[in-house]
Amino acid sequence: MSLSAKPVLISGAGLASLLFAQSLRQSNIPFRIFERDASFVFRAQGYRLRLSDEGLDAIESVLDPPTWTKFWDACGQTAGAGFAAWDAVTGEQTDHKMPEKLASRGGKVVGIARGDMRKVFADGCQDKIEWSKHVTGYELTEDGVRALFADGTKSDEGCMLVGGEGIYSKVARQLSGGKLKVFDTGARGIHGQAPATAFQGLGEGVHRLLDTSRGPGKDVSIITNVRPGELDDPTVRFGWTMATQPGALVAPNNDFSQIGKPAADMAKELTRHWAARFKPLFDQMQVEDAAFWKITCSSPSGVPVWQNEPRVTVIGDAAHSMTPAGGIGANTAVQDSALLGRLLREAGGFRPGVTEAYEKEMRVYASEAVNASYTLAKGAFGIEIDEESTPTV
Numbered sequence: 001m002s003l004s005a006k007p008v009l010i011s012g013a014g015l016a017s018l019l020f021a022q023s024l025r026q027s028n029i030p031f032r033i034f035e036r037d038a039s040f041v042f043r044a045q046g047y048r049l050r051l052s053d054e055g056l057d058a059i060e061s062v063l064d065p066p067t068w069t070k071f072w073d074a075c076g077q078t079a080g081a082g083f084a085a086w087d088a089v090t091g092e093q094t095d096h097k098m099p100e101k102l103a104s105r106g107g108k109v110v111g112i113a114r115g116d117m118r119k120v121f122a123d124g125c126q127d128k129i130e131w132s133k134h135v136t137g138y139e140l141t142e143d144g145v146r147a148l149f150a151d152g153t154k155s156d157e158g159c160m161l162v163g164g165e166g167i168y169s170k171v172a173r174q175l176s177g178g179k180l181k182v183f184d185t186g187a188r189g190i191h192g193q194a195p196a197t198a199f200q201g202l203g204e205g206v207h208r209l210l211d212t213s214r215g216p217g218k219d220v221s222i223i224t225n226v227r228p229g230e231l232d233d234p235t236v237r238f239g240w241t242m243a244t245q246p247g248a249l250v251a252p253n254n255d256f257s258q259i260g261k262p263a264a265d266m267a268k269e270l271t272r273h274w275a276a277r278f279k280p281l282f283d284q285m286q287v288e289d290a291a292f293w294k295i296t297c298s299s300p301s302g303v304p305v306w307q308n309e310p311r312v313t314v315i316g317d318a319a320h321s322m323t324p325a326g327g328i329g330a331n332t333a334v335q336d337s338a339l340l341g342r343l344l345r346e347a348g349g350f351r352p353g354v355t356e357a358y359e360k361e362m363r364v365y366a367s368e369a370v371n372a373s374y375t376l377a378k379g380a381f382g383i384e385i386d387e388e389s390t391p392t393v
Helices: 015-026 053-062 065-074 114-122 170-176 261-270 329-347 354-381
Strands: 008-011 031-034 048-051 076-078 083-087 109-113 135-140 145-149 160-163 182-195 205-211 220-226 237-244 291-298 312-314
Touching (some): 048 114, 053 065, 053 329, 145 160, 160 170, 170 312, 182 261, 237 354, 291 354
Parallel strands (some): 008 160, 160 312
Antiparallel strands (some): 135 145, 205 220, 220 237
């Protein structure tokens, strides 16, 4: 098999990996995707992502016109009401200002559910995905690379390997010699969903509900994007994201892999004294979709430099994990996909120097993004990372 005929190996079937695969597909570059889950529905993917101009530009640069149209039609576009901040306990609106830009194209807040985004990005790539394949590392060959799996097997030889398997990426750890670190900030959260009718007490717009009644260091907040035209439709579900300061939320048995009732019960307990206008968000929540999550972040000082390996690199959270503050993480991840895909297309497939050029450019915008996300999270969630002592995941 010639070098050009060997596929690009992709670890993980998350958003960054699938958009990267779309770029390869349209460049007629062969690829294989290895995903540790058994299917796309293995884990909850219901909460929404807010898309910036940079993120939308990156996505549009990759997708062909019909797929872009399908993607754009799946996005919700919120305008008019803009941002509103509320005291969660009294139900009164406050004068809190959102510290980051919310709107993107057309002056609207553009958002899409992770599951819908993943479905569009996977279009045409499903037959290239190998399920229940947990990548734990790689080995270089004379003129290629193989992915190593948790069951002791290896992949067929590829021309290069791209690690896109998120914050627990074994590829990132091996590639960087441990320099790529993801810090556990101690802040925690819950994702939930409820019928659109439960949000009628808020109305259209982006809303932040803040509860400071528990005392210093125990704040609980919710952010949600209420889209127009669907508030009276009980078949439509809107999502909300809860975030707490370090120590304010502890999952049962400290098990943050739990989904469903344990997370839903915790959310209801934390909000039981909130104003009546907000209670439907929790009383009517879809219990099975509730999920805990840890707020993590890569090195605030920037994406580190490691010895370049021409045949291996990383994208998305594997390269730069971010807090949810500012909604920056996913928008940066899709920029990785577009950049690496473009460089491979321009090179006609794998060539020495492609990963080095990608990493050099990625470090600039991703380091700025991580620092911005961390700075916003310090104010919003009360986190503090000491790169020498803060625990890693």
